[in-house]
Amino acid sequence: MRYLPLTPTDRGAMLSRIGVDSIDDLFIDVPEAARLDGPINLPPHQSEMQVERDLFAMAAQNKTASTVPFFCGAGAYKHHVPASVDHIIQRSEFLTSYTPYQPEITQGTLQYLFEFQTQVCELTGMPVANASMYDGSTATGEAVLMAHRITRKKRAVISARLHPHYRGVIDNLSDMGGFDVASPEDSINGVEDLIELIDDDTSSVVVQYPDFFGNIMDYTTLAHEVQARGCLLIVVVPEIISLGLLKRPGDMGADIVTGEGQSLGNGLNFGGPYVGLFAAKEKYLRQMPGRLCGETVDADGKRGFVLTLSTREQHIRRDKATSNICTNSGLCSLAFTAHMTLLGGQGLRHLAELNHARAVQLADKLADIDGVEVVTPAFFNEFAMRLPAPAAQIIEALAEKSVLGGVPVSRLMPDANMDDVLLVAATEANSEADLEIYEAALREVLKGVSA
Amino acid sequence: MNEMTPITKERKQTFTGHQALILEEKLIFEIGSADKSGVDLEPVPEVTPRLGDCMAPSKPDLPGLSEPEAMRHFVRLSQKNHSIDAGLYPLGSCTMKHNPRLNEKMARLPGFSDIHPLQPVSTVQGALALMDELAHWLKTLTNMPAVALSPKAGAHGELCGMMAIRAAIEARGELETRRRVLVPESAHGTNPATAALLGFKVDEIPANADGRVDLAAFKEKLGDDVAAIMLTNPNTCGLFERDIIEIADALHEVGGYFYCDGANFNAIVGRVRPGDLGIDAMHINLHKTFSTPHGGGGPGSGPTVLSDRLAAFAPLPYVVAGEDGFDLIELEAQSADQPFGRMVAFHGQMGMFVRALSYMKSHGSDGLRQVAEDAVLNANYILASLQDVMTASFAGPCMHEALFDDGFLKGTGIDTLDFAKAMIDEGYHPMTMYFPLVVHGAMLIEPTETESRDTLDLFIATLRDLVRSANAGETERFTNAPELAPRRRLDETRAARHPILRWQTAEEAAQAAE
Structure with a gap:
């Protein structure tokens, strides 16, 4: 067995040093x-070549993003x-x-964790990450x-335009932990009335930026109103590259910012591993979850770094x-930091x-098709559009033409009465030719639908 | 190894601050510049922006580096890290074993790495087949009927198992009455933290003189208010819980569920199936037992196997095999069971699933059994070779790790931390220190099955020499250590008292200090 260094001779000699006759004697308990x-x-057991053969065969059954015009987003984005x-993260060390x-x-x-924290800030x-x-x-x-701990309250008001999977995670934790959640009616765009849902037991308001349907809006006023009611504003950023162009959540007054860092340095990987981002105002530092890396000096006075404030963590505090x-997601955060370093501001x-330009180009092309309506007025690299037929059905027809055309909202929100809504993302990975192929394919598919 | 090289008291100072191959490296923010980039991008086509009132006035204030500068920066940083590839990394409970590179190659196949979690199911049949095959291996190795693949790490798998238990209790209408979770005092800190997160009351069970759960004390704590026990097996002292079946039976009799922390499954894989021990839920750290790389602290992956009593409550999503191929059950309405909800966006750590399956197929049923046997053999070899000079906390045989306490250092003026730091100068990553909490000054050594006998012999000789040195009063070898690492001991108190958690310009730092 190629990964096991002990030989039968070694094993025999070692057993006799231990003073037992056979390996079974070590399992007597x-x-x-x-x-x-x-x-x-x-x-x-199998040779490397046999294992490769098996896995190659499975991999070959999947349609990969780089080989077709590709427009799926909804929380995971195809970037170059x-x-x-990849060479950096494969360093043995x-x-x-x-x-x-x-x-x-x-x-x-x-x-690199210290550099990562600084980049996320x-x-x-935000001042701490x-x-x-x-x-x-x-x-x-x-x-x-964390907002519940800080405010000692038990209820969160959540935008109906938070990614449904993120919402699912919150619902599950709330359900299991004895907390409540409240949300406005489903809507595709416009301003949601979140403030009217705040009650005495509300700790926080959660909004997404850009939201699930791609909308971007300035949350500065919302932040003031939320904080005036003693609550925290949590802003969720699933596409971190958007912050290269958009106003920062911290500048809008967010109390906590979370995000998905996959777009920098990390591939699609069918959903994982990815890298979660977490930043907050300084006064909430000691209520933050997760590892923190801090600067200090060594015995010679040289700068160095350590994990710090671990008295918050489970290995010290246990049930408290x-x-x-x-x-954490160490290696993925390294990929994030390496990619961010290569890019620079x-x-x-x-x-x-x-990214934004490609999305605008695509939105204009597709909106030109009869029966297609782009319903996200302001967006970054992803928008929602209404189709004259169920989006799930259109997506399958496009896939048969080797175009992966987006994510039907019904897959994640089956009860929202949005079967005709499709989420479409465009990034730098799409060429102008990709956009044209998509437009032509969609025209053809829709022609089939109306006929 | 009896002759010791004299310790260099002070390193030669150099003009650059570099010391031959140990190169000092500043932070990106000190070497990069705002007008540099290591990425060439296409020009931006002319469009009218559609950003509403959300456009930022300026670019992010982050420096960039060209590719050669970035490579050099990160390679220099890498050289300040110890790694399994470079040397023994005997961190008990963490299972730092060799990471086969075939697994890395397989995970990077575009068919796995370049597919989107929400592209049509018809276009990812191979990915679903892989998840289904991984599930088959995990279920068969544990003799459990169901597995939830989505948990992102061990602690997340623990949360998954305990959520399934909570959901089952709720379905029985006993949520109000079953509030207590029994946790041995030797448990990982994640266990009580997880139970508390779900609103359970943690009740500690003492260990007996053998380093195992005190069966009598456990039985005394049983009652119809007990929701579950969270037990690690083999436990954190590196011992197999001999009474585990009796514990499971007694617990089931009062209606409780058995959660097993599977962090140490690598000691028994292929030889013992947790399903045969009466376990109801157990997470499996793919990054321990199945060798997916630890990556400096993640990403992990924590699939959780479930018994018949819990299978119906498994979280969303999961893969099912149908007549026309595989499908994903992502919504409660699609499920014939009572899933407790969703733990994470998408479907789990696919990149880790590929690596783990590649590892399992490489070893096969026979090889995995050998993995457990060699891991246990190596640990017992260390225990047998050191117990005359160090203090073994409990009588052997141990399983995959050997636990010592600081008894042998009594009167030397040296503590566990000093001993560990001296190992650094000898080229070793220290063992796990001060865990488990049930013994004083714990030193938990886990060699894993991927270390050769020669490596173990040199390690044993080194520790024996350190013990000799400690007993001979050569305290400086310990209290000054490490002297040869890229950094000497770091001031952790200062880091915690005045936290500096991001780089700031000199002016910003001065302002913050005021």
Whole structure:
């Protein structure tokens, strides 16, 4: 077995040093009833080549984003990741190390986490950020719990235009933890009346930016109104590249900002692993979940970094901890930081402008088709449109023409009466030719529908 | 190894601050510049912006680097890290084993890495097939009927298992009465934190003199208000809970559920199936037992297997096999069962699923059994080779890790932390320190099955030499350590007292200090 260094001779010699006759003697504490007579009924070991053959075959059955005109978003975005990013994260010293428990020999990890935190602060406009969470949805769930702790209240008001999966995570945590949630009626655009839903037991208001249907709006007034009622405003950013071009949530007055960092440095990966972003106002620092990396000095006075404020965490506080979270998304946050470093502020702005321009071009092309209506007035790189037929059906027909044309809202919100609404994203990964192919394919598919 | 190299008291100072291969590296914010970029992008086509009133007045204030500068920055940082690829990393309970590169190659196949979680199900049949096959391996290895793949990490899997238990209790109409969760005092901190998050009251069970759950004390705590026990097996002392079946039976008799923390499944995989022990839910850390890389603290992956009593409550989404291929059940309305809800956006850590399946197929049923046996053999070899000079906390055999306490350091003026830091100078990542909490100054050593006998022999000889040194009064070797690492001991008190959590310009920093 290629991954196991011990030889039969080694094993024999080691057993005799230990003073037992056979390996079974080391498993004597296993109750007899649970000892297996023979091997478990699964295939035997395979060579590298055999494993590759199996997995190649499975991989070949999937239609990949880079090989077709591709327009899916809804919380996961197709972007081009520079080749150097993958080389950096495959460095053995990053890939095969663990949480930096011994800072003297993990300064590499600690320094990039410090850089990551700084980048997240700058992008969101917030003074403190943690060293990452599992993903955007779980970061948002944690933000709601944090607001409950800070205000000692138990209810969250949630925009109906928060990503339905993020909403699902909050609902589940609330249900299980004995908390409440409230939301306005479903709507595709316009201003939601969230303030009227705030009551005495409300800790926070959660909005998405850009929202699930792609809308962008300035939340400055909302922040004031929410805070005047003793609540926190949580702003959720599922497409981090948007902050290369949009006003920052921190500048609008957000109390907590969560986000999905996948778009920087990380591939689509069928939904994971991704990297959750979490930033807050400084006064809430000690209620934050997750790992924090801080600057200090070593015994020689040289600058160095350590994990800090761990008295918030489960391994110290146990059942009094701010969260049960133990890991972060280390390697994905490294990919984020490497990609962000390659871009710089100027590159990110350029990238964001390119995304927006492609989306505007696409919206104009598609809106030109009979029966298609773009319903998101202001957007970044994703918008919603109404179709003259159920979106799920159109998407299947487009897929047969090798165009992955977006995400039907009905897949995530079956009860919202939006079967005809499709979410469409365009990024720098789409060429102008892609846009034309999409337009032509949609025209053809819709012709079939009306005929 | 008896002759010790004299310790360098002071390192030679250099003009650059570099020390040969250890290169000092500033922060990006100190070396980058606002007008630099390592990415060439197409020109932006002329369009009328449709950003409403949300356009930012200026670009983000973040410096960039060209590609060669960025490579050098991150490569220099990497050289300040210890890693499994470079040396033994015996962190107990963390399972730092070799990460096969085939797994990395497979996870990067565009067919897995370049597919969107919400593209039509008809275009991702291979991805769903992979998830289904992974589920089959996990269910078969554990002898459990169901598995929830979506949890993002071990602690998240724990949350999943406890949520399923809570949902089952609710379905029985006993949510008001079953409030207590029993947690052994040796448990990972995540266990009580998870139970508390769900509103349960944590009740600690003491350990007995053997380092295992005190069966009599456990039985005394049983009652019809007990929701569950959260037990790690093999436990955090590296021992198999001998009474586990009796514990499960007694618990089931009073209507409680058995949550097993599967962090240490690597010790028994292929030899013992948790389903045969009476377990109702157990998370599996794919990054431990199935070798997906730890990546500096994540991403992890924590699929959670469920018993017949809990299977109906598994969270959304999950994969089902139909006549026309695989389908995803993403909504409660599509499910024939009573899913408790959603733990995460999308479907879980696909990148980790590919790596884990590649690992399982490489080892096969026979190889996985050998994995457990070699892991246990290596740990017992360390225990047997050190217990005459260090204090083994409990009698062996141990499972995959060997636990020592600081008894052997009594009177030397050296503590567990000093001992660990001295190991750094010898080129080792220290073992887990001060955990579990049930012994004083714990040192938990987990070698894993991917270490050779030669590596273990040198490690054992090194620790024996350190013990000799401690007993001989050579305290400076410990209290000054590490002296040869990229940094010496860091001031953690200062970091916590005046937290600096992001880079600031000199002016900003001065302002903040006021």
